[in-house]
Amino acid sequence: MAVEAIKSDLYWDDMTSGAIPQSLKAQGRLYTATGTVTHDAAASSGSTYKLAQIPSYAILHWDTIFEAGNWNFTDMRIGTLTDNTALVSALVSAGNQSPIAKLDANHGKALWEVLGLAADPGGMITLYAHAIGAASAAGSMKFVIPWIDN
Numbered sequence: 001m002a003v004e005a006i007k008s009d010l011y012w013d014d015m016t017s018g019a020i021p022q023s024l025k026a027q028g029r030l031y032t033a034t035g036t037v038t039h040d041a042a043a044s045s046g047s048t049y050k051l052a053q054i055p056s057y058a059i060l061h062w063d064t065i066f067e068a069g070n071w072n073f074t075d076m077r078i079g080t081l082t083d084n085t086a087l088v089s090a091l092v093s094a095g096n097q098s099p100i101a102k103l104d105a106n107h108g109k110a111l112w113e114v115l116g117l118a119a120d121p122g123g124m125i126t127l128y129a130h131a132i133g134a135a136s137a138a139g140s141m142k143f144v145i146p147w148i149d150n
Contacts, residue, residue, distance in 0.1 A: 010033045025106070028148035030061065037129055038140040039072070047131035048081065053124040054147050056112045061146035066129075068092045072139035075132040079115070085132035087114040 033052035054060075068076055071092050078099070079086030087099045099114070100106050106113075112120045129141060 009039050028059065028150050029144055031058075032144060032146040034144050036140050036142045039131065039135055039138065041072075041135055041138040043073075043131050043135040045131055045133050049129040049131075049141075051078070051127045051129055051143060052145055053126050054111050054145065056120050056122055056125050057110045057148055058147040058149045059108060060100045060106070060111055060114055061148060062098065062102045062104075063144065063146050064100050065096055065098045065144050068094070068096050069144040070139045071129075071141040072136045073131050073133055076141075077130040077132055078127060079130065080125065081128055083115070084128070084132075087127065 008133065033054070035048045035052065037051060039049065066076060066078055066088060068090075074092060076088055076090050076092050076094075076097055077084040078088035078097070088097045090097050111125055111135065115125070127145070
């Protein structure tokens with residue numbers, strides 16, 4: 001068997017002019033948006049709820065979660081203004097939703113990639129909750145969106 005001494009993608013090998021590691025992956029800091037959004041009992045399908053703005057290049061952390069318990073719509077849809085299912089698309093009855101799981105396919109990806117965009121639009125991306133169907137009663141959704149940035 002061969003004995004190997006290999007570096008992860010967090011180390012630059014200047015001897016071979018390898019790729020320079022992305023600084024936010026190597027030395028990123030954790031930031032968190034923690035909030036609550038409310039809707040009234042008369043809210044109808046098509047209503048939008050602005051949740052938070054996150055840098056497009058930031059890496060979403062796996063502790064991102066959206067509470068379903070008091071969101072009194074049939075579905076939970078979290079995305080951008082123009083793509084209501086880009087981050088979360090689930091029945092509220094399925095419970096709290098986390099769009100990032102530890103070490104899943106979105107591991108280390110920038111927000112714009114997780115949202116399925118073709119390229120980094122740059123700047124801030126606003127995340128929205130979308131009402132699908134009419135509200136059954138007034139309600140709210142707590143959320144925590146941690147991300148890695150430099």
